[in-house]
Amino acid sequence: MSIDAIIMGIAFICIHLFANDLLPSGRIQRLKWFSFSGGLAVSYVFVYVLPTLHKEQITVKKYSDYLTMESELYFVGLIGLLIFYGIQKVVRKAQKEGENKKARTLFWMQILFFGLYNALVSYTVISHEVLGIQAVFxxxxxxxxxxxxxxxxxxxxxxxxxxVGRYVLAAGILMGWIFGVNVSLPPVTETIIFAFISGAMILNVLKYELPPDEEAHFPTFAIGVISYTSITMSLKFFFQW
Known part of the structure; x- marks a missing residue:
């Protein structure tokens, strides 16, 4: 395991343990932070996740004679999006209907699913051996x-x-990290995992990270999109990511 993966793993664990303590306390500063973060997340989906998914779709056909279409991985991503959307929809519906006991029970299920999501993301980082400046971005x-x-x-x-919740999410990172170090899955399986979490990530980014109109600070959002996209595309051009 590279030092880059170790640093990222520790950083991801700390984020879940201390995220809300690190966010700015002022309302305007917090809105700007989330607008900038949303800009980076949207840019990441379009300049990294979707192109990588396309590349993995081409690669995976080399390992199986049964994958004859050009969209199998996109279907897996759609399943990931559907599952996470369904879970969050059920939880929010229970909250709106005032069924507090049911909502809290469902929230535990949501926490567990996000723990699994974190484990899969962590495993993907390790298995893809993201290094150097690419690891930073x-x-x-x-x-x-x-x-x-x-x-x-x-x-x-x-x-x-x-x-409890933040420790479950941090434990998910740790479990995926350990699994990635000790277990080597077939390339097709790793690709399916990447496709599944890509669908879930696209949902979370576009539905929950984009700030609502009344809470968005568009100039900051635009700065996040333009800066991350420009730098990432430049690095792709020079380093052939």
Whole structure:
């Protein structure tokens, strides 16, 4: 395991443990932070996740004679999006209907699924051996994504999240990390995992990280999109990522 993966793993764990303590306390500063973070996340989806998914779709056909279409991995990504959307929809519906006991039970299920999500993301980082400057930009985008997810869960049930939830999410990172170091899965399986979490990540970014109109600071959002995209595309051009 490279030093880059170790640093990213520790950073991701710390984010879940201390995310809400690191966010700015002022409302305007917090809105700008989330707008900038949302800009980075959207840029990350379009300049890294989708192109990588396309490349993996081409690669995976080399390992199986049964994959004859050009969209199998996109279907897996769609399943990931559907599952995570369904879980979050059920939890929010129970909250709106005032079924507090049911909502809290469902929130535990949501925490467990996000723990699994974190484990799969962590495993993907290790298995893809992201190194050097690429690791910095990958880690920056994913780290801000984790911060937004942690804050969203914290806002729903602060007591559960602070008491247990954040440790479950951090444990997910650790489990994926350990699994990635000790287990080598077939390339097709690794690609399917990447496709599944890509769908879930696209949902979380576009539905939950983009700030609502009344809370968005568009100039800061635009700066996040343009700066991350420009730098990443330049590095792709020079270093052939």
């Amino acid at each position: 990958y880690g920056l985008a994913v780290g801000m994504h984790f911060t937004a997810v942690a804050h969203d869960l914290w806002r729903e049930y602060e007591d559960i999240y602070n008491r």
